[in-house]
Each structure stands twice: as structure tokens, then as C-alpha cells.
Amino acid sequence: MAIGQTTRVSLPYPSTWEIQASFGGRPTTLGTLVISNVLNGRVSGTVNFRGTPIPIQGRWDERSRQITIESPYANFVGTFAYKAEPTLGLRHYVLRGTVRMKPPSVRAGEVGTWTAVTNLPL
Numbered sequence: 157m158a159i160g161q162t163t164r165v166s167l168p169y170p171s172t173w174e175i176q177a178s179f180g181g182r183p184t185t186l187g188t189l190v191i192s193n194v195l196n197g198r199v200s201g202t203v204n205f206r207g208t209p210i211p212i213q214g215r216w217d218e219r220s221r222q223i224t225i226e227s228p229y230a231n232f233v234g235t236f237a238y239k240a241e242p243t244l245g246l247r248h249y250v251l252r253g254t255v256r257m258k259p260p261s262v263r264a265g266e267v268g269t270w271t272a273v274t275n276l277p278l
Contacts, residue, residue: 169194171274177255179268189272229261246275
């Protein structure tokens with residue numbers, strides 16, 4: 157890359173992310189986030205914490221690098237970051253933020269944190 161040249165990195169899709177959520181110091185819940193599509197700022201895919209993929213819909217703001225995701229059980233709000241590892245030929249992507257559980261979840265009303273990570277070739 158030439159000096160002064162920048163690379164614009166957007167939310168990758170289709171992509172599969174490892175996701176973890178934590179509530180009130182309780183053990184972390186692990187799962188999978190699949191971002192199937194990002195089109196005109198709209199995000200679609202699935203989240204899976206208990207063996208069954210649950211549909212998600214959301215919004216992606218390229219300028220602020222903010223994502224909001226809604227499932228039937230929770231609302232996720234977060235920010236996007238990445239780091240290139242040229243020696244490994246990978247780019248590490250991270251989404252992190254807060255999650256609020258909603259009915260019919262047994263954790264309805266609880267607020268926690270979430271982090272999702274994935275790695276893709278440069």
C-alpha cells in the first residue's frame with residue numbers, strides 16, 4: 157500500500173462470529189453470530205446460544221461503526237473494530253457492546269455485555 161493510502165474496512169458478510177455474553181458477573185454464555193447480509197444499512201442473520209439459530213435483524217452505520225441487532229429475545233448495541241495481522245495474513249474483527257434481554261427470555265430485563273470476534277484472510 158502506498159504511503160498516505162488508507163483501507164476502508166466494513167462489516168464483513170457473510171461471516172460467522174464467536175459471541176459471548178455476560179450478565180451480572182454470571183458465567184459467560186457462548187454462541188455463534190452469523191451475519192448473512194448487510195444491505196443499505198440493514199443487517200440480517202442469526203444468533204445461536206442454545207443450539208437453535210434465531211433470526212436477527214438490525215442496523216449498521218458505516219460512518220460511526222455502530223451496530224444494533226434485535227432478536228426475539230434480546231437487543232444488542234455495539235461498536236466495530238479491526239486489527240490487521242499481516243504476518244498471519246489475517247484481519248481480526250471485533251464487535252462489542254451491551255445487550256438487554258426482553259420477554260419471553262427467562263432473563264428479561266437483565267442488561268449485560270457482549271463481544272463477538274471473527275478472523276478473515278487479508
